[in-house]
Amino acid sequence: MIPRSLLPDRFTLGSPLQLLLLACSFALAGYAGVRLLAGGDTWWQVVLWFVGVALLHDLVLLPLYSAADRALIGAAGRRRSYVMYVRVPAVLSGLLLLVWFPLISGRVAERYLLATGRSADGFLARWLLITAVLFAGSALLLVRRLRRATKQRPPVVH
Amino acid sequence: MPDQRLPSSPGFWRSPVRGPWFTSVLGVVLLGGITLMFVTGLVSYAAYNPDLSPVNDTTPDKGLLGFYLFSWPSGPVWLYRLTQGVHVTLGVTLVPVLLAKLWSVVPRLFALPPARSVAHALERVSLLLLVGGALFEFTTGVLNIQLDYIFPGSFYPLHFYGAWVFFAAFVAHAVLKTPAAVRNLRRMRAGEPEAAAEGGMGVEEGDELVSPDPAEPTVSRRGALGLVGGGSALLLVTTAGQSLDGPLRETALLAPHGGGEPGSGPGGFQVNKTAAYAGIDPRETGGEVWRLVLTGRTGQVRLSRADLLQLPLHSSALPIACVEGWSTSNQWWRGVRLRDLAALVGHDDPVDVLVESVQRHGAFRRAALRANQVGDPLSLLALFVNGEDLTPDHGYPARVIMPAAPGVLNTKWVGRMTFGDLR
Missing domain, CATH: 3.90.420.10 (Oxidoreductase, molybdopterin-binding domain)
Known part of the structure; x- marks a missing residue:
């Protein structure tokens, strides 16, 4: 028995133009796809990569950073307007780590040194320093805002 | 009432940032950016003169996919420097835009019923090629420039054929969605308030992305877009310098050939393979x-x-x-x-x-x-x-x-x- 929510009220063919377009798209993707699968070590590894990156993103990376963001909002409590002061440097630092992970983590350090003649030691240090600057800058902005808010607040009348 | 704890329920997705405007802006940026990346990528393949000799051709089974090949010119001297610099630097810069775009439409991944029509079912299959293809291309590219050869096989055929699979889905997606995205942006620019445009009739493309039960906002849509743009700007300024020299190369703090030179003196410039x-x-x-x-x-x-x-x-x-x-x-x-x-x-x-x-x-x-x-x-x-x-x-x-x-x-x-x- 299939749950009702999985079934549309009325299953139709849909737009014929859309069908033609998608058929054309699948044909081209198929033409390139057989070549893609013939090029790798083994075809199933390429399929695994193609589908795997999508699943890894949709079912691991996205839920993880969403959960981290919800935890941040929860921790902020009533001071929701402060969330961005943590979110912005965290997102920027995280993006740099995501893109340059092989260099920052040092996992390619040996090959990098041999190929380019330069040491990969600096990448981790530079990323940490950028991260420190981002959070410090954000903290300064928050302090400035808090000070301004304190000054503008009318004196308490007794 | 569907169970709000399940991602298939619209109420599960509570960010007030999601909606047609956010998705449309990112979509239009990617339409331009990815088209430019695809073209510069094809150009790079042509620059190898693969039809001249098998030793230059990393994808000899390309068939009709090499239909556009031409004799690569020998000038201007900076030609490949420009086209490939744009290809790679733009790719790195677009990473936050791609991630934000995928975030903005993720409720659709779980939407039920899985298909309303044959065309809709096929469109969702096509989205696997689109999303998988985009992430595959960005991942292999970003790994390759860092010499992290963990992908299954040689980079060239994976990235070239993968690009065609991705582009096939990308064109279909662009044809199907661009008109609605442009309509959305025009509507917003015409001064229609976002709330009316997005909460209202529910007939426009993308309206179902608006949360029916939005959480209290912690950032405006403009602010969220600013964060995406800020991420792109940071990646751009820490990468672009690896195509320049002297103090400007130092600004490419995390790019593989940024930072400094491998030595000093006449031979102290970047080396690909020692x-x-x-x-x-x-x-x-x-x-x-x-x-x-x-x-x-x-x-x-x-x-x-x-x-x-x-x-x-x-x-x-x-x-x-x-x-x-x-x-x-x-x-x-x-x-x-x-x-x-x-x-x-x-x-x-x-x-x-x-x-x-x-x-x-x-x-x-x-x-x-x-x-x-x-x-x-x-x-x-x-x-x-x-x-x-x-x-x-x-x-x-x-x-x-x-x-x-x-x-x-x-x-x-x-x-x-x-x-x-x-x-």
Whole structure:
């Protein structure tokens, strides 16, 4: 028995133009796809990569950073307007780590040194320093805002 | 009432940022950006002159996918530096936009019913090619420029054929969605308040992305878009410098060829593969042993480096531009013109050449150059760079350097050149 929510009220063919377009798209993707699968070590590894990156993103990376963001909002409590002061440097630092992970983590350090003649030691240090600057800058902005808010607040009348 | 704890329920997704405006802006940015990346990617394949010789072709089974190939020009000298610099730098810059776009439409991944019609079912299958393809292309590209070869197979066929699979889905998606995205943006620009446009009728494309039960906002839509743009800007300024020199290269703090130079002095500029990495034995390139073997219409000529120095020497100011997206500004090379070498073995008119390195293993130790490249007065078999002998890492005793071409076709540690029609 299939749950009702999985079934549309009325299953139709849909737009014929859309069908033609998608058929054309699948044909081209198929033409390139057989070549893609013939090029790798083994075809199933390429399929695994193609589908795997999508699943890894949709079912691991996205839920993880969403959960981290919800935890941040929860921790902020009533001071929701402060969330961005943590979110912005965290997102920027995280993006740099995501893109340059092989260099920052040092996992390619040996090959990098041999190929380019330069040491990969600096990448981790530079990323940490950028991260420190981002959070410090954000903290300064928050302090400035808090000070301004304190000054503008009318004196308490007794 | 569907269970709000399940992602298939619209109420599960509570961010007030999601909606047609946010998705449409990101979509339009990606439409332009990815189109430019696809074109520069195809251009890069053409720059290898793959139809000239099998040694240049990493995807010989391409069939009709190479329909557009053309003879790569030998000028302007910065041509490949520009096209490939744009391809890689833009790719890195678009990472936050791609991630934000995927975030903005993720509720649709879980939407039920899985398909409303045959066309809708096929569209969702096509989205797997679109999302998987985009992430596959970005991931393989970002890994390759960092020399992290963990993908299954050679980078070139994976990235080239993967691009076509992705682009097939991308075109279909763009045709289906762009009109609605543009309508959404026009509607917003016309001053319709977002709330009315998004909360209202529910007939416009993307309206179902608006949360029916939005959480209290912590950032405006504009603010969220600003964060995405800020991420792109940060990646851009920490990457673009690897295509520039001097203090500007220092600004590329995390890019593989940013930061500093591998050394100082005349040979102190970026290296793709060092002599040690290529397995070059110094005993093979020493003055006593090394000979350049030229073969052509009139037979074979063997030249020592001392012999080469007796030939007319010319200078060229040319950059090194790598497929990995980094480049150097013009270096001052000095050596023998390729067309003069061709003439030594009986080819007075420019002709194709197969250049072979003394390097025994590894990709691109052989390269085929087309007649227009051989005939260009700037194309040299360089013996000196910036006024000194080539360093071992830059190809001592002799290397090819020619204008506008990908770095790997500028063969280092040249041992043999065979002139004549390669086809």
